[in-house]
Structure formats: structure tokens, C-alpha cells
Amino acid sequence: MIRVAVVGAAGYIGGELLRLLIGHPEVEVAAAVSSRFPGKRVDGVHPNLRSATDLLFCSADEVDECDTVFLATPHRAAMTQIHRWIGQAKQVIDLTGDFRLDDTEVYQRYYGTAHAAPHLLGDFVPGIPELHRESLRSADLISVPGCMAVAGVLALYPLVARDLVEPMAQFDARTGSSGSGATAGEANLHATRSGAMRVFAPTGHRHEAEISRHLGIPARMTATGVEAVRGVQTICHVTLRPGADRSAVRGAFREQYRDEPFVRLVAHQRGAFRYPEPKILLGSNFCDVGYAVDEAAGRMVTIAALDNLMKGGAGNAVQCLNIRMGWPEALGLSFPGLHPV
Amino acid sequence: MIRVAVVGAAGYIGGELLRLLIGHPEVEVAAAVSSRFPGKRVDGVHPNLRSATDLLFCSADEVDECDTVFLATPHRAAMTQIHRWIGQAKQVIDLTGDFRLDDTEVYQRYYGTAHAAPHLLGDFVPGIPELHRESLRSADLISVPGCMAVAGVLALYPLVARDLVEPMAQFDARTGSSGSGATAGEANLHATRSGAMRVFAPTGHRHEAEISRHLGIPARMTATGVEAVRGVQTICHVTLRPGADRSAVRGAFREQYRDEPFVRLVAHQRGAFRYPEPKILLGSNFCDVGYAVDEAAGRMVTIAALDNLMKGGAGNAVQCLNIRMGWPEALGLSFPGLHPV
Amino acid sequence: MIRVAVVGAAGYIGGELLRLLIGHPEVEVAAAVSSRFPGKRVDGVHPNLRSATDLLFCSADEVDECDTVFLATPHRAAMTQIHRWIGQAKQVIDLTGDFRLDDTEVYQRYYGTAHAAPHLLGDFVPGIPELHRESLRSADLISVPGCMAVAGVLALYPLVARDLVEPMAQFDARTGSSGSGATAGEANLHATRSGAMRVFAPTGHRHEAEISRHLGIPARMTATGVEAVRGVQTICHVTLRPGADRSAVRGAFREQYRDEPFVRLVAHQRGAFRYPEPKILLGSNFCDVGYAVDEAAGRMVTIAALDNLMKGGAGNAVQCLNIRMGWPEALGLSFPGLHPV
Amino acid sequence: MIRVAVVGAAGYIGGELLRLLIGHPEVEVAAAVSSRFPGKRVDGVHPNLRSATDLLFCSADEVDECDTVFLATPHRAAMTQIHRWIGQAKQVIDLTGDFRLDDTEVYQRYYGTAHAAPHLLGDFVPGIPELHRESLRSADLISVPGCMAVAGVLALYPLVARDLVEPMAQFDARTGSSGSGATAGEANLHATRSGAMRVFAPTGHRHEAEISRHLGIPARMTATGVEAVRGVQTICHVTLRPGADRSAVRGAFREQYRDEPFVRLVAHQRGAFRYPEPKILLGSNFCDVGYAVDEAAGRMVTIAALDNLMKGGAGNAVQCLNIRMGWPEALGLSFPGLHPV
Amino acid sequence: MTTPMQTCPECEDEVRISQAARLNEIVECAGCRNELEVVALNPTVLALAPEVEEDWGE
Amino acid sequence: MTTPMQTCPECEDEVRISQAARLNEIVECAGCRNELEVVALNPTVLALAPEVEEDWGE
Numbered sequence A, B, C, D: 001m002i003r004v005a006v007v008g009a010a011g012y013i014g015g016e017l018l019r020l021l022i023g024h025p026e027v028e029v030a031a032a033v034s035s036r037f038p039g040k041r042v043d044g045v046h047p048n049l050r051s052a053t054d055l056l057f058c059s060a061d062e063v064d065e066c067d068t069v070f071l072a073t074p075h076r077a078a079m080t081q082i083h084r085w086i087g088q089a090k091q092v093i094d095l096t097g098d099f100r101l102d103d104t105e106v107y108q109r110y111y112g113t114a115h116a117a118p119h120l121l122g123d124f125v126p127g128i129p130e131l132h133r134e135s136l137r138s139a140d141l142i143s144v145p146g147c148m149a150v151a152g153v154l155a156l157y158p159l160v161a162r163d164l165v166e167p168m169a170q171f172d173a174r175t176g177s178s179g180s181g182a183t184a185g186e187a188n189l190h191a192t193r194s195g196a197m198r199v200f201a202p203t204g205h206r207h208e209a210e211i212s213r214h215l216g217i218p219a220r221m222t223a224t225g226v227e228a229v230r231g232v233q234t235i236c237h238v239t240l241r242p243g244a245d246r247s248a249v250r251g252a253f254r255e256q257y258r259d260e261p262f263v264r265l266v267a268h269q270r271g272a273f274r275y276p277e278p279k280i281l282l283g284s285n286f287c288d289v290g291y292a293v294d295e296a297a298g299r300m301v302t303i304a305a306l307d308n309l310m311k312g313g314a315g316n317a318v319q320c321l322n323i324r325m326g327w328p329e330a331l332g333l334s335f336p337g338l339h340p341v
Numbered sequence E, F: 001m002t003t004p005m006q007t008c009p010e011c012e013d014e015v016r017i018s019q020a021a022r023l024n025e026i027v028e029c030a031g032c033r034n035e036l037e038v039v040a041l042n043p044t045v046l047a048l049a050p051e052v053e054e055d056w057g058e
């Protein structure tokens, strides 16, 4: 049993971390930090945890030493508080955007502010088990990528790693409303957000930078909020390299993900769910990946789907923890998702 | 490990049973019966089970002897096939409406047809752990009640058992679209059913009869299909007996459900989720129960919510199995539900 | 052409009034009052009015004399500002709760505050054309009832007026999220409100008092927020008087509403829309009314549906204006609603 | 007054045509053709038309001579029946895919069948007022384009016409469930389709061919079904030509659509609705068009939204009729859309 | 041309029957949407047409 | 360490008070989620903390 603390525990990612960690057989939740609700019951904010826990929120100052700290605060708060948490825990798993990029200039361009702890950028191992499993086994600083970035990277990595596509990726990402957190304002009012197809980032979404970093090719992303609470789907348009065909593409995906516990290939010929769709992934840690090749046109499309609070955030973080601790990678992450839903 | 078979495995209840039973540590799924899809992969119909199972559907004739059979067929099919399954398994857990009533005349009135196995009606133990736990420990024939009936019975039983309310209950039930199964026709077309508030049973819903049977008082139910896939909520209006007040009501619920693993009292003064709501219960086996007392008017309202495929069907059936087998009652049923969702 | 002003024009009811009045052939919108957005374009807040108007919001002080003022402010603001508007316009049509009740004690009980203009309560004519058409023809103070109250009153009035039912009505009301206005807080965040079945008023909803006033019998209401933006549906449970049967009920509804332009009887034997449903009424001014009689039990159910911003608010107000001005009653209100939607 | 007939009147497009034509001051609906429902009331299938019409469906054989026939049948039925209808009416306005392409080979490639009336392909004027208004004034055969094609063409035409972008367009289209018509099968069951992000056409969607025809450049389209009943949105990625900048783009859109009654430019800096969104367009005939330019990257994105049954089908057809008849172009099409909704 | 109104045996709403109505013709009642059969002529008599009960499936 | 249970004055549910509780400290009742104020010690007495009514806004 290790003792963990969750900072930002009253938020959506914080709540999902609590759900997973409370249910995790090797973990004891020692602290759930919230500045607004210290002393209040955790299940007052997260009603799904009723009867699962009697835990109370506490303030940051009340946190004792513990093994692992998860940071689920808004952007910027992690990099300003990072030294405090490094001093208090053996591992820090950061879920914010603060340590996802390794280049301060790119950071400045995408986040519009200077980085507050640039010397630490290189010390964080990216929390993408599919690309960095070995480094994660001993990582004490882990930075979990953005939800659309995870989807985008996993959908394209097998092709880029094998040089099957031209070095330019155009992403079209769709996301549910939980992607903007529990503190969002009137644009997230139900009557306004319901049934939306809101192009909130026609160009220049921050996850572009993460994808480019991990794939080593330029990435462009248009992001749209659609009707859903949870769920991210990315469509990626790429151009096939000469010689690359459907068979090579299929082989690349199969080889890459054969043994991955949380990546499934979904590119079927029949059925309503023949390509990846987020709704059957709610609460699960899978990232489903599919593709369609238009050989005649020399182009192809990849499709990825996940639950932004799970493989797109808290679930992925717990998977990283499992790897770091040498536990079975799927421990506490076995919920398969629902259908119909 | 016991070996179980699911009949009607290609339906919604069947799929939910498969999800739970495949994930159950003491159970091996020996057969998933479907007449339309024998030889086809189970995850072709239930895409959430991809990577969880390689099971294929089979026809009824291919089922070997097994320990427990779950019947998740349409109404009427269970009572005509019951002898076959009794001969083949030690326990039969029926999820259809066929063995829920113990009176053939009431059955005829509510189902519009004569019962095909009236002599067996008395042999089935109702699958309501909260009322029949002791009998379930040795039951070999179990009949799991309807989704709205479970909600209605649990919401009212503590009051009726203590004579706190007048013997007449008016229910207003709301249900998601999965309540009508996967074989429904054009009234369940997305464009028609989406955003609906469809009063499909203004009077005389079948679950009235079940509630009356279990509570011993007349029950009336109006049922409406609302926008949701999963989820049932019942509102019940009752009149307080002279002398019954808020304190007595509260005490009744608390006493009744103090040790129940899957009934939670939700009647708070604050928060958006202060009364029972189905959406935070998706995939979980809880039935949340709440109430509001209008002492001045001598009336009160009880509210119950559950996931119709879980505590309203498959989850409840697995809870019954756990009781019958002497296993921990929550085995394989620990998913707490999601928030936000 | 008359000149009208809308106070509270940046709200949901205000926006709906603007849509209707801008499209009304006999009306010129002289002022759209908002305290937050004076000088800003009206279509910045109400994007559906793009290209329909170049109107700017103004402050209350900028309003010139005009013929009719519509008050669409929050509760309490109307009764404190009423003298100002009476001085400035020939007619005041109030859509708030402030002048809906004629009894200050009942007001105090339901609104928790003393009334600020009790002497005016008797001067307002209730804005229910179906009950008060004659008085409305010359009314200079009109109070439009609450959305669920309109539905409830229209669903029951024909029965009560003919003494067909016992004097006690139990309502179960469901509403979309626009019913709580554009200024609601975090309980209306999309991720929280989406897919909700939120019992926000288990007992004692304010519209009870209005229904009781208009029907002269006690009314009880339980209100639930369901997944929808627009739309209200009320189910009402009543007991038949001795001698009252299906035929009498049918005759009562038919006679009462035969010539009503905005009440339709919907109680069919077939089709997915056999009872009233709000979704096909979005943007229309209809209140659909239906019923089902359980003669054996001596009970019946009435069902009503409407768009809360239309017949439940702004549309009804414009209907009242048309009557007051002697114009065709449906002028500017001809949109029939959509299907599918 | 002209007399019109609608063929395929029991479908979604047929129903929308009926709604518009019944409400049109210059049109009398002489026939609503349905093979399944002859003699049945039109409002039995289209419940929003209750009280708007007593019209009955008839069979094709019962149609008398009339001025204009609208064809809203499935694909293929129009081209096989076309001679019959040409013989019976002065104008035929076809809403199917049958006469949208002018090249039989392209037709064969995208529809997988040979064209049944290839000699007529050149006689149909495309029903895009914004591109073909002059020809439409005297057209007797009009072919209304597909819903996503209208959106795609209007979003890109100003740029292509002025040579501002490279000749290759990548579209990402999203659509509600009504886009697949009222006769769809189990993939459109509510529980399956609800909350979907279904990539039903990763490559090779038929509307590619239409867009290419009208723009004269290759177009690629990926189409996804999202949670909505009505509504289409297209995102288009294009590369700027050297020298083309934001100012040129803005000028192109403004010049092109300055006087268009049903195209609005929506590319704002603030507000939740700063780019085109279908939900505020339900029932309206607008196509909203917006864009975002990434000058540094030399790329841009255009965004278009419409109601697929209106500007994407029936509304556009009525606009074409108005032009053909010399009536005001917006006659019967004045509904502005709702907010909130 | 329509004959004077008939009354629906189910809901008592008025039902319009065309003068050309034949025996066994089915008409639809606008009030309750039941199908009615013309079971006699001169005078016209309507009866509920036999019908499989339509299920909403809920 | 916690003292033996106190009873919520609103819903009569049991409320755990830490032994270190001070006067005027606010605790939350698990049964009804009301905020309770410690208004006396030895023995501990709880009272409903004054609170603005929370509105759902519907």
C-alpha cells in the first residue's frame, strides 16, 4: 500500500483520480486537496463516491508526507507549486499542461506566458506508456499529456515511426463538455452548450504542440465541442508516402499495439461501431484506434477515441503509476465500458 | 468457479449480464445463447466487450449442462422454455416478466395472455435481496423484478412495512430508451425518441402489479420515456397516516437500509444531486432512495433511481447469484458510477 | 404599428419576446432594456437574431414613452419597478411571478417575502386567453402565468369547470433547463445538468399556488428537471367524481377547446406522439392537452405540453397583446413547430 | 397560387416541404404522395402539422396535373420516375441525389450504379441560388444539392472563385440523425445512435463529388454522425495561395455574400456562438459561414452550418421555387431559428 | 363532396366520410386516430377496424 | 480520535465530532449535508449553522 495525495481534488480530473485510487487495491488516499472545500465531504462534490468513502477535503497545508502526489490543478498552478510537492512526495504525476512540452519557447507560444520552472522541463517523463514504458518504470516526475494529444499521438505514431506518411498531420478533434473542467463559465451553461457543435479552436489548439513533440512532425488541430459530457475523438488526415499501402498500414498498427493493454484496433467492415467511438468507452481506460486508407488518392484517415477523464487523464495517470510501481498495468483500471449507453 | 449460460445474450439485459459475468471472479460464462447470431462473436453485438472476451454466441441446443442459467428473453419466451432450462441447470434466474406475479389472474390482466406454466409461479423466489435475502440463499428459481418495480418497491417498502402511509401509492416513472430493449421498432428511431417525454403508459403499467404484490397495497403508475439511454427514476406520492411525521419517515428508511450494500439514502439539503438521479448510477448496482415530507399537507413523496440494466435487471440478478452462492454480495458489482457523465 | 419596450431583454424570455416582436407585423420594438449590456448589439446575446435586427440594448433610463412594456426581469424586480413602467406605457404585460397571485399571504408563503405592491394585485388580469379572453380585450395590466401553471391549468380546467373530478390535483411536472433562465449558476453547468432527472421541487412548487388560484381546488406539484433545453410537460392525477366517465371527459375537453387557436387535443390510439410532447412544440405557441381515463379505478390522468418560452411565457404574452389590440389572435405566432427535431 | 405535389411526402424531407408549402402564401398543396399511407392523415406521420392541415396522403396515381412537383424519394427512385413527373408538372424540383452530378461516370463511381436517365443530367439547374440564381429564374428542372454539399460549397466558393486557395479541400462534416431519413434501420436505434460520434464515411462520401463539381477542385470529405437530430456542420481545411492573407479572405466573403438573404458571415472574436453552429438554425433557412486564417502557417479553415432539412434540403428547394416564380426570395422562409434551444 | 358527419364509435369525434365511400372502406378518425371501417351504407355505419395493438415497446 | 456520536438536529443522523473540536467549528452532516456548528463543548452540542438558502434556480 502506498499513500497518495490528489491536488485539485474537487475538479473533474481530481474526482476521477479519487474514484480510481479509492478503488485501487494497492493505494490509500491520504489527502484530497481543495482550497474551496477543506473539511467538507468529498462525496458532496463527487456524488458517485457516496458510500465509497468518508474522506474529507483538506487544504494543501494539511498534507503529510506521502508516496505519490497527483496534480490536477488548472494550468500554471502546477509549475508554481511544483517544488513544494517534489519536497513532499517521492513521485509527482502532473496532469496539467505545465510539463508537457520540453521547449520553453513553444510553451510560451501556446500558453501565452513564460514558464515558471523551465529547468524541470527535461526531468519529466511523458506519461504515454505506449511510447515511454521503460522510462516510466523509474520515473519520479511524470507529465500526463492532454486528452486530445493522447488520442492524436496513439492514432498516428505507428505510421510515423515506420515512415509511412508524409510529415504533416491535420487533426479534427471533438470533445465533450467535461474537457473544460468544473469551473467553466457561462459558455458551459446547459442551455448554451447542449447540442453544440462549437468550434472553439479553429486553429492553434495547444495539443498541436504536444503531438508535434511526440511525433516529430508538424501537426494542425481544429477542435470542436460536441454534445457529450465525456469523450474525445480525433480524426487525422495524412498523406501516404510512396509505396505505403493499406497492407503496410494495417501491419503497422497491429505490430505496434499487439500487446498494449489499453489500445484496441477498431476498423471493422460492419456494425454501427466499426470505427472508434467514445460513448462505449465511458469510464474505461481504452484508447480505440482505427483507420481507413484511400489508396487511389494516396491519403488516409486515422480515428481515435477515448474518455478524456480516463485514458485522456486520470486513467492514464493511474496506468503510469502502476508501471512505476511494478504492479500489473491494468490494476484498478478493469472497467470495460458500457453498451448501450 | 461455476459455469453459467445466458439466454437472450444478444439483447441489452443479456449483454449487461455478459459484462458482469465475464468480469466476475467466480464465474465462467459457458454459453451465450442467441438465435440470430450463433457462431458470431459476442463483441460484434456488444462492442464494449472487445478485448474482454473471444466468446461466440451459440444456439440453445448447443448449451451443455451448467450451474446457473439466466433468462433474458422477451416476455412469454421464458415460461414456454422454462422446463428445458430447469432440466439443464441447478439454478434458473429469470429476468423476464413471466414469473414475477404469483396470481395467474393478475398475470392475465396485465399481460393479456394466459400463463403457460402456472404451477411454477409459486416456486420462484422474488429477486429482491432487500426483502427476500434469506429465501434467496437457497433458491433455485429466482425471478428478478422489473426495473421500475424494483425502484418503486425499495422506495416505499420501509414506510408500508411500518404502516406509516395510507394504502395507496401513485407512481410517476421515467425511463431511458434501453428499457424497451434492442429489438424495438420505429418509435425508438433516434430522431423520434431523442428528447422525448413520451407518456407510453398513462395508466395500467405492468409494474403496478409487481409493486402491489410486494407491498400489499394498490399501486398506480404513469410511465414516461425521457431522454436517456439508461436510467429509471420513480416518484411516488403517498398520504401519511395520522401520527406519522418526518422523523418517523427518516427513521424507517435509515433502519431499513442501514446495512444494505446497494441501497443508499439520498435526501440532502444541498447540492445538485440532493435527490436520487440515475445518471450518476450508470453501470452501478445502486438503487438510491430519497424522500420529502410535507407534514402540513399530510403527504410525502419518495424518489428512487437506478440503472435499469443493473439494479433494474442484470446487476440485481448477479447480486441474487452472489447471495445464492454464499459469495460476498457485492462481488463483481463494485463499479461505483461516474461523475460527471 | 405600436411601439413596445422589453425589460429584461437579455434573458431567455426577453430574447424570445424580441424574436416574436421583431417578427410581428404590427409592432415596432422601441427598446430592449438590459443593465449589463447597454449599447451592445442585441444579436450578441441572442445569436438567432443575427440579420433580423440591428437593435442595441439600452438602459431603463433611456426608454421613451411607448405603448406597451413587457417585463421579463427576475421575480421581485417587477413589483418594485412597476410604478415606473405604468407611468411610461399604456399597457404593462408582466411575465414574472410578481402579479400572478391575488392573495398577499399566499404570495408571502410561496415567495418567502412580502409583496411590494399589494394594492395592484387585483388590477392585473391573468394572461390566460382560454379563461380570461374577454377581460384581456381591455386589460392594461396583464400578468402572464408561470410555464407549468399554464400547462396545469389548461389540462384540468375543462374537468374542474364541469365538476367531473374531485377537488384535489397531484401534478408531476418536467422541465427543460431554459426554465431557470440565463443567469443560473453551477447547478446548470452542462456536465451536471445534462441527462439530469433532478427533482428540484419534491413538494411546494410555486406554480401550485397559481393553479389553485385559477382552478379553485388544491393542487400539489412535484417538479423535475429533465434533459431538454425548452419544454414543459405536466402529468396530473385526479379522481373522477361519481358518474363521470370517459365520454364526459372527452366531451368536456372537446367543448372547451373546440375554437381555441392554441390548444390542441392529443389523445390518440396510435403513433409515437399519441400524447402531448414538448419536443414537437419548440418555437410554437401551442399547448397540447391529452388525457387517459381509467374508469375501473375511478381515476384519470391529464397530460399537457408546451414550450416554456412560448405558450409558457413570451408566446402567451404576445397572444395576450394580440387580444388586447384587437388583432388576429395568432398574428406573429404562426410557427407550427418542427418534426423531426 | 400555384398547385404543387410532394412525392416522398411521408419522409423527413417530404414532411419539411409540407410544413413550408402549407405555410406558403402563394402555394396550395395539391398532393402528398406516399405509397405506405394513402388515405391516411398527413399529421399522423408529421405531428407538428396537427391543426395546420387536414390533408391526406395519396398514391402517385391519384396526382392530378399541377404546377410544380417536388421529389423527396430515396436515391434512384427519382431518376426512374422522372418522365412521369415531367409529364405532369411544369417544374420538377428534385431533392434526391439523382440529378446532382453532370457526369455519368462520376455518378457511377459514387453511387455504384448506372444512371437511368443520363440524357437529362445536363438539363437540371443546380439548386444553389448563391451560384445559379439567374439560371434558376427560368429553370424547369432543378436539382437541389446534398446537405453537406451546400454547406461545403458555400463555405469555399468565395475563396475558390478568387483563386485565394490551393486547389484541394479537405472537409470534415458532422451531421444529425435526420440526415439518414425516416426509414433507417437499427444503426439509428436511439440507444445506439444517442451520443454517437460515428464516422460513417471516413473517405469517399458522395457529397465530395458534388462539391468538386461546383468548385472545380478536388474535395475530400470525412463524415461523422454526432448527437443531434437536425444540423450539419462542415469544417474545411485549405492552403492559402501565396499572397492571400486574412484581409483578402475577409473581403472575399463579404463581397460574395453581402446581399444574400440566407448566408450570414459568422466569424466573431467573442461569445459562445462565434463560429457557425447548427443548433441556432433549427427550422431556419440560413447557412452560416465563418473562417479562421492562420497566416503564419499559410493555411485556413472555413466553417459552415445549416439545418439539413432546411437550407440543406426543403428550405433551399422552396427558395429555388421562389426564385423561379419571381416571388420574394424569402417568402415562407422567414423563421429565424431559436435560442436557447 | 362529403356526407354529413358520422360519429367515431371510439371517441365520439366527428368523422368525415366521402359520399363515394364503399362498404369495408377504412377511414381514419382525426380525434383518436383509430381506423374505422364502413360496415353499412345508407345510412353509413362505422365500426372500429380490427387491428393488432401497436406496441411502443417500452 | 473521535468522540462518541452526536446527533444531527436536522435529520437525526449520527455525526462524528473530532475530540479536538473547538467552539464554533463547522461540521457537515453526512445524512442531510447541512452544516452544523459546535455551539457548546463538554458535552458537545450541535446546532444548524445559519446559511443562505441554496437555489437550484429552476
Ligand SMILES: NC(=O)c1ccc[n+]([C@@H]2O[C@H](COP(=O)([O-])OP(=O)(O)OC[C@H]3O[C@@H](n4cnc5c(N)ncnc54)[C@H](OP(=O)(O)O)[C@@H]3O)[C@@H](O)[C@H]2O)c1
Residues within 6 Å of the ligand: A007, A008, A009, A010, A011, A012, A013, A014, A033, A034, A035, A036, A037, A071, A072, A073, A074, A075, A077, A095, A096, A097, A145, A146, A147, A178, A179, A180, A181, A182, A183, A184, A308, A309, A312, A313, A314
Ligand atoms: N478535463 C479534462 O478532460 C482533462 C483531461 C486531461 C488533463 N486535464 C488537466 O487537468 C487539470 C484539471 O482539469 P479539470 O478539468 O479537472 O479542471 P477543474 O474541474 O476546473 O478542476 C481544477 C481544480 O483545481 C483546483 N484549483 C484551482 N486553482 C488552483 C490553484 N491555484 N492551486 C491548486 N488548485 C487549484 C480547484 O479546486 P479548489 O479551488 O477547491 O482547490 C479545481 O477543483 C487541468 O490542468 C487540465 O488541463 C483535464
Ligand SMILES: NC(=O)c1ccc[n+]([C@@H]2O[C@H](COP(=O)([O-])OP(=O)(O)OC[C@H]3O[C@@H](n4cnc5c(N)ncnc54)[C@H](OP(=O)(O)O)[C@@H]3O)[C@@H](O)[C@H]2O)c1
Residues within 6 Å of the ligand: B007, B008, B009, B010, B011, B012, B013, B014, B033, B034, B035, B036, B037, B071, B072, B073, B074, B075, B077, B095, B096, B097, B145, B146, B147, B178, B179, B180, B181, B182, B183, B184, B308, B309, B312, B313, B314
Ligand atoms: N431492458 C431493460 O431495462 C430490462 C430490465 C429488466 C428486465 N428486462 C427484461 O429482460 C428481458 C430482455 O430484455 P431486453 O431489454 O434485453 O430485450 P432485448 O434487447 O430485446 O433482448 C431480448 C433477446 O432475446 C432474444 N430472443 C428473442 N426471442 C426469443 C425467444 N423466443 N427465445 C429466446 N430468446 C429470444 C433475442 O435474441 P435472439 O433473437 O438472437 O435470440 C434478443 O436479443 C425482457 O423480458 C425484459 O422484460 C429488461
Ligand SMILES: NC(=O)c1ccc[n+]([C@@H]2O[C@H](COP(=O)([O-])OP(=O)(O)OC[C@H]3O[C@@H](n4cnc5c(N)ncnc54)[C@H](OP(=O)(O)O)[C@@H]3O)[C@@H](O)[C@H]2O)c1
Residues within 6 Å of the ligand: C007, C008, C009, C010, C011, C012, C013, C014, C033, C034, C035, C036, C037, C071, C072, C073, C074, C075, C077, C095, C096, C097, C145, C146, C147, C178, C179, C180, C181, C182, C183, C184, C308, C309, C312, C313, C314
Ligand atoms: N424561463 C422560463 O421558462 C420562464 C417562463 C415564464 C416566465 N418566466 C419568468 O420570466 C422572467 C425572466 O425569466 P428568464 O428565464 O428570462 O430569466 P433570465 O434569463 O435570468 O433573464 C432575466 C433578465 O433580467 C435582467 N435583470 C436582472 N435583474 C434585474 C433587475 N433587478 N431589474 C431589471 N432587470 C433585471 C437580466 O439582464 P440585465 O441584468 O442585463 O438587465 C436578465 O437578462 C422571470 O421572472 C421568470 O420567472 C420565465
Ligand SMILES: NC(=O)c1ccc[n+]([C@@H]2O[C@H](COP(=O)([O-])OP(=O)(O)OC[C@H]3O[C@@H](n4cnc5c(N)ncnc54)[C@H](OP(=O)(O)O)[C@@H]3O)[C@@H](O)[C@H]2O)c1
Residues within 6 Å of the ligand: D007, D008, D009, D010, D011, D012, D013, D014, D033, D034, D035, D036, D037, D071, D072, D073, D074, D075, D077, D095, D096, D097, D145, D146, D147, D178, D179, D180, D181, D182, D183, D184, D308, D309, D312, D313, D314
Ligand atoms: N434527410 C436529409 O437531411 C436530406 C437532405 C437533403 C436531401 N435529402 C434527400 O431527400 C430524399 C429523401 O430523404 P429523406 O431523409 O426524407 O428520406 P426518408 O425519410 O427515408 O423518406 C423517403 C420517402 O420516400 C418514400 N419512398 C420510398 N421508396 C420510394 C419509391 N421507390 N418511390 C417513391 N417514394 C418512395 C417513402 O415513403 P413511402 O414508402 O410511403 O412512399 C419515404 O417516406 C433522399 O433522396 C435524400 O438523399 C435528404
Ligand SMILES: [Zn+2]
Residues within 6 Å of the ligand: E008, E009, E010, E011, E012, E013, E029, E030, E031, E032, E033, E034
Ligand atoms: Zn375517434
Ligand SMILES: [Zn+2]
Residues within 6 Å of the ligand: F008, F009, F010, F011, F012, F013, F029, F030, F031, F032, F033, F034
Ligand atoms: Zn443531518
